[in-house]
Amino acid sequence: VLLLILFLALTTVALSHVTFESEKQFMESVQNASGNPITDLGVWLITESGNVFVLLPFSIILLIIRKTRRIGMTLLILLVISTILTGYIKCGVDRDRPFLEWEGSELPIKIEPDSFSLFCEGKSWTAGFPSGHAARAAMFAFVLVYVLSDRFPRGANLIWLYPILICFSRVYVLQHYPLDVIGGTVLGIFLAGIVSNKLKLHQIFNSAKT
Numbered sequence: 001v002l003l004l005i006l007f008l009a010l011t012t013v014a015l016s017h018v019t020f021e022s023e024k025q026f027m028e029s030v031q032n033a034s035g036n037p038i039t040d041l042g043v044w045l046i047t048e049s050g051n052v053f054v055l056l057p058f059s060i061i062l063l064i065i066r067k068t069r070r071i072g073m074t075l076l077i078l079l080v081i082s083t084i085l086t087g088y089i090k091c092g093v094d095r096d097r098p099f100l101e102w103e104g105s106e107l108p109i110k111i112e113p114d115s116f117s118l119f120c121e122g123k124s125w126t127a128g129f130p131s132g133h134a135a136r137a138a139m140f141a142f143v144l145v146y147v148l149s150d151r152f153p154r155g156a157n158l159i160w161l162y163p164i165l166i167c168f169s170r171v172y173v174l175q176h177y178p179l180d181v182i183g184g185t186v187l188g189i190f191l192a193g194i195v196s197n198k199l200k201l202h203q204i205f206n207s208a209k210t
Helices: 002-016 020-033 037-049 052-064 066-093 132-148 155-172 178-198 201-209
Strands: none
Touching: 002 066, 002 178, 020 155, 020 178, 037 052, 037 155, 052 066, 052 132, 066 132, 066 178, 066 201, 132 155, 132 178, 132 201, 155 178
């Protein structure tokens, strides 16, 4: 409930544009920070790892393996829900992406928005709130930590570094404002919590033993 309230509050801020000008100024400084070939390539690899076409095969592999089938099913369900939901929310909020020109090193593949939405007249491709990459990364981290925390109570929390890096990368490559990735992260955790509880993921290893 608290996460839902927080996401609604963030959505209200996005609709009001109260932080838009300050975020624009911040993004201009980010634009000038790129240019190191190693850093730019590393960030590009991180941001591409959050693409739905990268996470989808990973989920399918987990679905095929018997012991991790429930994890794979959960991730696939979350991918579908989040991809459609973020697309429609972007249509409703209609908050522009930074639209700044990339001035860093040349990347192997040009970075493009990856929103999906039906009947929205293309708005979801130009709108940025909430970030789909951030939502997916947060969902994957939540599910994996949720499953592994009993066996690896300390190490499992390191997985949270992944969504943090994804959020940083989306801002660095000028695809999203900070509020976009914060909103996506909150939405991803909220959705993952609901689906994980419904599918009783915490019982996965107990089921495997019996």
